[in-house]
Every structure is written in C-alpha cells, then in structure tokens.
Amino acid sequence: TLRFHRPVCICPFTMCLQCLPILSAVYNTYLKYHFVSAFWKEVADDFFWKKPATGPMLQYNFDVTIGNIYVKCMEGAKTNMCYNVLDRLVRERNLGEKVAYYWEGNSPDHHMAITYSQLLSQVCRCANVLKKMDRVSIYLPMIPELVYTMLACARIGAVHSIVVIHTVFIIYGVYRGEKLINLKQIADEALEKCREIASSSVTKCLIVKHHALRTKSGAACNKLQTPWDSECDVWWEEVMRDSPEECEPEWLDAEDPLFILYTSGSTGKPKGVLHTVAGYLLYTSLTFKYVFDHHHDDVYWCTADIGWITGHSYITYGPLANGATSVLFEGIPVHPHVGRFWEIIEKYKVTKFYTAPTAIRLLMKYGREPLQKYDLSSLRILGTVGEPINPEAWQWYHEAVGKGRCPVVDTFWQTETVKHSYLTLNPHLIFQTFPFFGVEPTILNEHGEELEGEAEGYLVFRRPWPGIMRTVYRNHERFENSYFKKFPGFYVTGDGCRRDKDGYYWITGRTDDMLNVSGHLMSTAEVEAALTEHPAVAEAAVVSRPHKVKGECLYCFVSLKDSREFTHTLVEELKRLVREKIGPIATPDFIQNAPALPKTRSGKIMRRILRQIARNEKDLGDLSTLADPKVVEELFSQRCEAA
Ligand code: 6R9
DSSP: OOOOSSSOOOOHHHHHHHTTTTTHHHHHHHHHHTTSHHHHHHHHTTSOOSBOOSSOSEEEEOOTTTSOOEEEESTTOEEOHHIIIIIIIIIISOOTTSEEEEEEOSSTTOEEEEEHHHHHHHHHHHHHHHHTSSSEEEEOOSSHHHHHHHHHHHHHTOOBSOSSOSEEEEESOEEETTEEEOHHHHHHHHHHHHHHHOSSOOOEEEEEOOHHHHSHHHHGGGGGOOOOOTTTEEEHHHHHHTSOSOOOOOOEETTSEEEEEEOOOSSSSOOEEEEEHHHHHHHHHHHHHHHTTOOTTOEEEEOSOTTSHHHIIIIIIHHHHTTOEEEEEOSOTTSSOTTHHHHHHHHHTOSEEEEOHHHHHHHHTTOSHHHHTSOOTTOOEEEEESSOOOHHHHHHIIIIITTTTSOEEEEBOOTTTOSOSEEOOOTTSOOBOEEOTTOOEEEEOTTSOBOOSSEEEEEEESSOOTTSOOEETTOHHHHHHHHTSSSTTSEEEEEEEEEOTTSOEEEEEEGGGOEEETTEEEOHHHHHHHHTTSTTEEEEEEEEEEETTTEEEEEEEEEEOTTOOOOHHHHHHHHHHHHHHHOGGGOOSEEEEOSSOOBBTTSOBOHHHHHHHHTTOOOOOOOTTBSOTHHHHHHHHTOOSOO
16 A cells, blocks of 8 residues: 555655655656756756856766866856845745745744845845955854845855955854854954965954844843954944845856855865855755755744755755745754744744754753643654764654654755755655665775675765766865765765665765774664664764774763763663674774764764774864864763773
C-alpha cells in the first residue's frame, strides 16, 4: 500500500521519494529529465530576465587534467536578484501586502511584521544610500536591517561580505539572551586592525540602533558609551530618512558574483566561497519550493543565522524568491525560557520548521515538558541541516516536536553547493536519500574507483548544477586543489558516505575526521550515534588519538543532559554501549566529560580542535570560526591522561 505521511501531497517529488519502489517509473523519468537543459529552462521561465541567455543553461569543465575548472549558467543573460525576489512579486504577482517576515526579537516584547512592499521600499532606500559608497561589509545581528542591506547590495550589484571594506554596517549594541554586547566596540577594534593591515581603509560606518535600545527601557542601555568618530560614523536612521524610495536595479550578467561567504572552517582555514547571480537564484528558489513543499499560506521558519549559508539561502533568497512568509528570529532558543522555539511556532502558526541537530540536542536536554505548554499542530514539515543527525535527536524531533505526523527532511549540503544535495522524506529511517534535481553523486574508494551497490567511501559529484560555487575568492587554484584535484573529473565534497542495500545514501561525516583503529576505518557519526543512545548523554564527539598497539584509539567527549553526573559507572556503561552497537574494535579508550563542545558559529563540532586536545597539542592554529574560545581551555584542563 502507498503510505503518504501528509494528508495532501501535491508535490510529485515528495511523493516519489516516499514511494520510490512503486513509483520507480516516475523516478526514472525525473532522473533523466532533471539533467537536461529544457528542465532548467522551465525553471528559469518563472523569473525575470532583462536579456535572455545566449549560451546553454549550463557549461562546465570538472576535470583538472583537461583544463581549468569552470561552471557557467545562462551565459549572456541579464537579470537582478533583488528584482526577482521583490519587485517581481509586488508588481507581477500582487504580493505587496503579503508578510515577507515576522521579525521576532531577542526579547518577546520586540516584534514586527514586514510586508513585501515595505521590504521593497526599505531595500530601495538602503540601495540609494549604498550607491554613494564603495565596497560593503555587513556586521549585523538577525534584524530586518540585515536583510535590507543584503538585498540592497544585490540590487545595485555590490558583492556582499568582502574582506577589504570601505563601508561597513554595524549595530550599536545588541542583547544576546540576557547579555548586552557592544558590537560597535568590537567592530571598531576590527576596523582598527584593518587600517593597520590594509592600505585601504573604511571610510564610512553606518550604525543601526537596535530596537531594544530605541525604547524607554533601552535608554538605560546607552551606558555602552562607545566612542563616536564623527568623520566616519553615521546613524543609519538619519541617512535612510532622506533616501528616496525608488531605485532602479542594476542589470547584471548571469555569471556576475552575488556574494562571497567564508566556509565554516570546521577543519581548516576558512575559504571565501563565491556564488553568482543566475545559478544561485534558480537553485535556492527551486530547492526551497520542493524540499519544503512550499504553499502560499505557509509560515516558514529557519532558525539559522543569516551569516551562515543556510541563512543566505533559506532565510533570505530562497523563501523570498517563492513569495514565502518567514519568521526572522533574532534570539536564542533558551531565552527568556527554554520553550522559546515552541512559543514562536505557536504564535505564528509555523508550518515548516528548519533547524540544526545542535539546536535539537540542546533542547532535548530539557525534556518534553517545555513543549507540552504549546500548540504545535500547525507544523507540517521539519527540516534539519548542518551535521549528521544522530538517531536519538532524530527520534525526539520526529516524535516530541512533530508528534509523529511530520516528515523530517534531512538536507545535506555545503556552503559550496549552496543548496540541498540530498534530502530525506522518510519518517521511519534516518538517511539522506536521493539527490536533488541536477545532482549526480557517486561513491569512490581511496584509489578513485567508483563503487557500486552497497559501499562506503568518498562522496563526490559527477557534474555541476546551477548553484554550485564558482571559485574561491581571489584563489582559483585553492578552489581547484580543494575540490577537484584528489579525484579528477569529480567535485569532492570532503564527506564520507555509505550506500545501503536499497540504494539510500547516508552521510558519515567529514573524511578528515575518519577514525582508523587497527586498520578499521570508522566514521565519527556512527560512534557518536551509539554514545548518544545512552539516556544520560546529550551530545558526543569522537576523535582519534595515537595508540602504541592499535595505531589509533578512540577518544570520546560527552556532554551530559541536565542533572546527570559523570561517574566511573557511566564511563563503563558508555564503553559497553559502543562495543555492543559497533563491535569490540570500536571500544573507546578514553571518555572525557565535556560540559560544552567547541563549535563553529553555525553549530558544527570542531573535531580538529578536539583531536588536538586529546593529543595535548597546544598550538591550535586558526580559531577564527570558533564560537566560544573558553570552551577549549576548560576541555584542556580536564583532559584524560591515561585510559
Ligand atoms: C549547509 C552547511 C557543510 C558540511 C558538509 C557536511 C556537514 C551539512 C549535513 C551535514 C550530514 C547533513 N553537513 N548538512 N552532514 N547531514 N544534513 O552546513 O554548510 O557550513 O558549508 O557545512 O556540513 O560535513 O560537508 P557548511
């Protein structure tokens, strides 16, 4: 029997994923169809092109042995991202009055709704301000002004987020939970460094006064007492007030850069990933539409930070391109109480909810009680992104949050790939299933040989799709070396992957993080999943440490749930659990209590640092993407010397 997990399923793609064995004919057609240009042409027809493409939908070379790596989409076409995500909807689709964002501040007292036409006029004003400036960098929290400035850049053809800056948008001060953070001061210090290092300097700082500081109670917070440079610093409100509401978009080439974003860098020095206009537009809009099965009356909420690719693609561009209504949340999941997420879902009747395993694990620590106070019946689809989700977290997400009714879409992708490469829509198993339109994955062994059937190895892609990155900013060689050199002819994701007997793909973690014990290769994901099955464990991270006999042994860091104690008995139980689940070879030699784990700002565990802690290596290298450096000191002080 066919079993659909939603009462109405009008998206054929979702249906065929869930019913693949039966709908394999449909699936085969889909497989063939989504590689042909006609498919992309149809997708492109939804958008506005000032000039049509002269070249094919996609041209590329993926083989370093033939020549330089390149990808081009719709060469010759002219368009504008901002026009497509705002003007097109307001003018052609009459969506001016529709809410684009429900902004919910750090404090529940601060919130506002922004319609598509309000958004358009703010963006135009901002774009007019920007036209007078040179290069732009943005340092803003999750407030509407962040979206205005990004789209204003896209409107005038300024690439957002670059290193050498002349104009910077910053916020005066901001609350993060209970803490008031003086961002202006942090930015001033950074700018001072820029001035020292680079000959070019920042000539203008546009400073936004946060909502919380504009109110009466906020007046007390003007204690920030930040120095004011009258030559450089300008209040955003003042320049915006005098700026006109009309601004003609700049018509850009399809392959002009849209933005640069530095990768999370969980394994090394961050790279400036560059994305271009047309391909990014087509891909973020299409993935958003199908992965979240978007409908006009949906209220969608992605909890990511916009500073992460997830926010760029699935808070700003993807949802807007579809005329969606999104929640834009500035706060943190546990302020002012641990039910904040659930409160917001109830308040806005959120239908599609997209978050990361790290947030799920954090909230699991507080049990199911905080959820019970809120009505979550509006939810229809749950999404996850950022790391392999462990079974415990998946189960909790599916049952406690989704009440067993909502499919969990596990979206595997990268800053580089810009969109969902894989997704899962099966509520009973945890796996990344099949590739999204245009993506052709395969699994290679160490020698670059393709593996058929059930297999585990390197996850690579055979051909590009419109939204793949084009280069590493100012370093094309690093781009080729990082992604194409190891296996000529393929884009190498850097992730490990397993294909099971049914043909489903499971991501097993970064290949740099693989564990090798007595010659047996193991993925971090499988050992961590076993550890988190223990009821006391909230989160786990596993790394290797040299071992005289085995070559390498396992060193595990575990964060416990609230009120659980780290005892000798617990350590023994955990060792037994891993042995039972995976086998004696995987029995951990070391288990360390980790009140917190080192993470990137997007919530990814930085195993590279943990490996160095396990090995007692003090020189930690580039820590620029580490969210909280204090965590590292604490872990060093508690490291296990002997097993
Ligand atoms: C979107 C994003 C990319 C790396 C990627 C992989 C890991 C992301 C995942 C996942 C397993 C998922 N990753 N989503 N692993 N399942 N659903 O996270 O981009 O910050 O560039 O990180 O994150 O290791 O290679 P980015």
